[in-house]
Amino acid sequence: MSNAELAGVDEFSKEEWALVDEAIEKYKGKPGSLIPVLEEIQAVTGYLPESLQRHVARGLDVPLSQVYGVVTFYSFFTMKPRGKHRIRICLGTACHVRGAGRNVDQLKKSLGIDVGECTEDRKFGLEVVRCLGACGLAPVMVVDADTHKQVKEAKLDKILDGYRDEPDAS
Amino acid sequence: MVELTIDKKTVSVKEGTTILEAARRVDVFIPTLCAYEELNHTPGACRVCLVEVDRARSLVASCVYPVAQGMRVRTNTQRVRRARRAVVEFLLSDHPQDCNVCVKSGSCELQAIAELVGVRDVRVDRTDFSTHRIDDSSPALVRDTSKCINCLRCVAVCAEVQGVSLLTPEGRGFDSKVVPAMAADLADSACTYCGQCAVVCPTGAIVERDDTEKVWAALEDPKKHVVVQEAPAIRVQLGEEFGMEPGSLVTGKMIAALRRLGFDRVFDTNFSADLTIMEEGHELLKRVKEGGVLPMTTSCSPGWIKFIEHFYPQLLPNVSTCKSPQQMFGALAKTYYAEFAGIDPKDIFVVSIMPCTAKKYEASRPEMRDSGYRDVDVVLTTRELGRMIRQAGIDFVSLPDETFDAPMGRYTGAATIFGATGGVMEAALRTVYAVVTGEPMPDLNIQPVRGLEGVKEATLEVGELGEVKVAVAHGLANARKLMDQVADGTADYHFIEIMACPGGCVGGGGQPLPVTDEKRAKRAEALYRDDCEVQEFRQSHENPAIKQLYEKFLKEPLGHKSHELLHTHYTQRGV
Ligand code: SF4
Ligand code: SF4
């Protein structure tokens, strides 16, 4: 498939595809280049869907299974798009006792996604983390770089609205 | 050299040797599970091979731990035995308790190890597999990752021996499992269905699809006229299913067993192997004389066909248009034989016994219906036939020798060697030589194309054709080497034989287990014995049943009927 065709079947722009190919070109034929190539590409596209993995496999002339194995082995690679705003809910003991689990359920419901997924409009991605070390503020929710403390279920929507209304930069 | 003691035996080995290798040298037994000698595969994954090394704090995995000067190793202490048992218990905690209903039971290495190390109880929480999904999307193989112990043998064989590299561990840690790329179902992948993964898998995580029930049902259906054909390799491996020595030639017992199972006619794929040589030999001559696409490659190995359709689709014009012997047989059984016997082809049920899992897939290809019906109804592997014979309570070893039925049961030595790598090439050259020069080759044994060397070459003077250059590869990684040359135009061969499996069909995905190169070689030797000691004729064109077939039905090689029934086309698949 040509880049143009690929660009037609998924959401990456021509410019992004050009950067993808640049990364492949740069590392082509060099041993041990799979991980750096994937890193560079994910920095451009945000995630590594099947179409991209096939493209990399073909470009570097390595088996698709190898690309897929590496992508699933390292947790910093993701096959699912990440949301523009990254919501992280702490599920450490302190947060847990103070109702973080209920917050997760509520967010799943209101955003219509599971943990590890992102919303259809790509605005929000939902993750849970072990302990953020802010137990005094439990339950804690972090959106991008902002820490929200003592978050109650009822307050969730309002917090998200603050990110929703923000003008879209792109 | 390094000297060490293992269980008080002194051994001296090269530096870099593992404890396990050193132990084998002095006949000290250490159980293993993930290691696989044939492939030099030691991922150090299972920890079943733990041993005690003096002064080392913890037990070490002997399959990866290198020896050292003066090392003292103990393989059978209380500590070692307990650790082994704990390791296997841990494996079993993440494994369904299915032995009684598992197709691998009896030949399963995990089951055997559990017994060996004396597991009587699993004292850890067991994984719940109630929602687990089995991949039975393919007509050839069934994958059940719940039975996977992550030994990675299948990954190694698929990449290194077959050059397909379909399989990979997915994720990591306890939840890691081996899957096809993108976790695709086999049917949606570039799998060749060669079954080599099933051959090396120690457990029931990859097995052949069991089609024996379909055959039992047909045998019991009074309306069905059930005929059976057996690939050349079956007669030299079926005995192993019943404890006979590898390399036992059991043609007569095989026929007797099939009759006792209730087949109406016992025919032979060797008959259609001779026919393949007639068609393929003439196709080669035609290509050479008329400037057709060369080198021509063989087409009888369905794993090879699927491989080239995925990985070298641009080279499909090089592949002979001849169907495989199995499919030629099927197409003729429901036309030629139907006519001969006066039976409505819709009532004829064709069963094949094959050393191969990919044959199951081949028979299911939509283009394999040239008789107007599905040409081959069911394909069983050698292992499945073994199962049926045991179920029927037949004492295989003491069966008398019986002979094939007419008109599709006669064969020549050229056909029988199809089962070993190089055999099709040798058989084709014998007939091509005779057709071109009008006389048989001075020596019918073409040694350079025999044996287990990965890629073999030969050059032969063939009358007015001059020099004919041929190559033979077995194992798809070896096929890749030749195809890369063909693709970049550096191959000056006329004819190339490819068999998907190492050793050819004697090493097929459906053969009796376990297998080693030694067994493959013994099975091949038995085929060459059948060729030069047992068979009356050794050249396909001498087969009286084939002469009769052309006279009465096909008229001539590459003729109108042949094109209709015996030749086919391929599909560009890509990856
Ligand atoms: S794979 Fe082996 S241990 Fe597992 S259920 Fe089957 S026979 Fe038993
Ligand atoms: S059947 Fe052959 S090609 Fe398919 S996964 Fe197994 S080894 Fe690989």
Ligand code: SF4
């Ligand atoms: S499928 Fe079989 S061969 Fe492959 S890793 Fe699992 S247990 Fe080993």
Ligand code: FES
């Ligand atoms: S055999 Fe040594 S770790 Fe598996």
